[in-house]
Amino acid sequence: MKKQSYKNHVRFYPAHHFVYYPILIVFLGISVYFTITSAEKLVWGFITAIFVYLFWLAYMLRQHYALILQNRIIKAEFRYRYFVLTGSPFEAIEYKYTEDQIFALRFASDAELLPLMQRALVENLSGEDIKQAINHWKGDYNRV
Structure with missing residues (x-):
C-alpha cells in the first residue's frame, strides 16, 4: 500500500464513484434532455425527479452511516492514544x-x-x- 500523506489521503470507492455515479449522471442528463425537448414533459419531468432522488439517496446513504461510525471510531482511538501518551483522559479537554x-x-x-x-x-x-x-x-x- 502506498504511504499516506496530505496529498493522497482522500479515498475513492471505484464501483460507486467511477461506475454508479457516472451511469446515473448519464441517465439524469438524458431524462433532463427529454424533459426539455419532448412533448411528454410531465412524464419525463417525473422520470428526472426519480433520477435526482436516486442520486441524492445513493450519496446520502453511502455517506451517512459510514461517516458517523467512522467519526465515533476516530474519537475513540484518539482518546485512547491521548491517554497512552499523557496518562490522563482526553475527555477532560475534548470540549476545547x-x-x-x-x-x-x-x-x-x-x-x-x-x-x-x-x-x-x-x-x-x-x-x-x-x-x-x-x-x-x-x-x-x-x-x-
Whole structure:
C-alpha cells in the first residue's frame, strides 16, 4: 500500500464513484434532455425527479452511516492514544477542540501530537491547517 500523506489521503470507492455515479449522471442528463425537448414533459419531468432522488439517496446513504461510525471510531482511538501518551483522559479537554481539529490531529505522529494540539488551541487552527502543519504523517489506511 502506498504511504499516506496530505496529498493522497482522500479515498475513492471505484464501483460507486467511477461506475454508479457516472451511469446515473448519464441517465439524469438524458431524462433532463427529454424533459426539455419532448412533448411528454410531465412524464419525463417525473422520470428526472426519480433520477435526482436516486442520486441524492445513493450519496446520502453511502455517506451517512459510514461517516458517523467512522467519526465515533476516530474519537475513540484518539482518546485512547491521548491517554497512552499523557496518562490522563482526553475527555477532560475534548470540549476545547472541534471535531475537525480532532480528525486532523489523528494524522500527527506521537512526537508531534501534543505540541500540535497546544498550537491548535492557541492559534485556533482549522483541520486543514493542522494537516498541513504535520511533518511526520501517521496514515489512516482503514477509512471508509
